[in-house]
Amino acid sequence: MKNSEIWVAFYTILVREIRRFTRIWPQTLLPPAITMTLYFAIFGNLIGDRIGEMGGFSYMQYIVPGLIMMSVITNSYSNVSSSFFSAKFQHSVQELLVSPTPNWVILMGYTLGGVARGLCVGLIVTVLSLFFTHLALESLFLTVLVVCLTAVMFSLGGFVNAIYARNFDDVSIVPTFILTPLTYLGGVFYSIDLLPDFWQSVSLLNPVLYMVNAFRYGILGVSDINVYWALVIVCVFIVVLFGFGLRLLNQGKGIRS
């Protein structure tokens, strides 16, 4: 395919993905808005007032970056995993497989679709948070960089999940039993400085901790870990997941007999 044709194919996949999640907005955009509003109201306002400051900020301000990141992670992941698995389930993925679209374009199209939903939800949650607290912005560049890289990483993770999934249970197992615990234990609601040494060391094995803290640093200027180290980890994960996803596509794992 010529470069211009590749661009058209990529754009087609991306637009289709964005059209999908905006068409079903009551399933994709509304739930995180409601859930996060409840988090802000209950954890931020009601309970947060009794907790006091954390990292030099009110508890509400402290958890907002983590909750935004949590929304981005879960939505970018689930967008790709559910969309690609549905395409497999309906066999509509064959439309792409019979076409000359290169596999790396398919992977990028779906990934960017997931990123689009993650960022869209992240923006909605950010706007909602402003009704509960005000947010300073330490570094716009770092904030945008971290949120984009994180959305890319989890979109790729969702793609790999969808490739391996054989039924709808397989699509929900990873988010329920792996992603959610990692996110809740990834410093969204607390600083790991509050943990005993052993659990601090265990927490450092959680990749989500790095992303949440890097994002929090971009907004508040505080972090439990080295931000540059966090960026390196995210980039490594992206490279590994992209390579792995592409290999699975080239092999036809789960999509070709």
Added chain:
Amino acid sequence: MTYAIEISDLKKRYASGFEALKGIDLKVEKGDFFALLGPNGAGKSTTIGILCSLVNKTSGSVSIFGTDIDDNFALAKKYLGVVPQEFNFNVFETVFNVVVTQAGFYGISRSVAEERAEKYLKQLDLWEKRNDQSRMLSGGMKRRLMIARALIHEPEVLILDEPTAGVDIELRRSMWEFIKKLNEQGTTIILTTHYLEEAEQLCRNIAIINAGEIVENTSIKALLKTLNQETFILDLDASLPAGWSLPGFSVQVSKDASSLEVEVIKGQSINAIFKALDDISINVVSMRNKSNRLEELFVKLIKG
């Protein structure tokens, strides 16, 4: 000579160990209307799956318009349009979007895609339904949508995998008229079907596949010439007298003696049948083959 499709020693063994293709060779000429027939599980869909990259081959080579799929599958895919057995479009998309989106996967710009979508949806009587969700279409409309989608990049070869399964007679005929016109305009057509009279009427060349092997690959005319025996049913205007016989023919008379089933061996003249009936003042009201001629050969070849 460059063939539209050239398959050489193609083998496919699935992970379960099932050997779906045992080294088939097949050539389809440019502009041909080609039938690939075989019983269920014979290997037809596996062959088509390999051609359009839905199935990974185990070994062998496949070329589409001279392009080996191992060398440049992307180019080879551009030549192909596929209408699979199962409905495989996104059921939540509109009819128009299903077709235009497919064009995008081939790198066709939106403006060109929209023009072509209008052309093919109109030709296939789907234009009025363009804004409906595709899941709302009837079975026949869904089949036509898959044809429109397969044509959107104007392929050189159109593969139709049992496209008329479950389609009513009127629609089936209009579909074939459309496909025949495409073929006349130069598109190579490869068809699999269980309706053998369709293959006999439409196709010029044929391959019969059974248990992963090609058991016959020739022209329809040449194949029909090999038919040694045909069975005709004759409806009569009066009952045959008791004990009537037709020397030289194997005959079965119906219970009410008003119709005959006659086996005619190659070389025998059916005029003798008419003469014998005329001698006893009985007229033949109608005459037909007991079964489709190709069907008789097909059954014979499959049974080995």
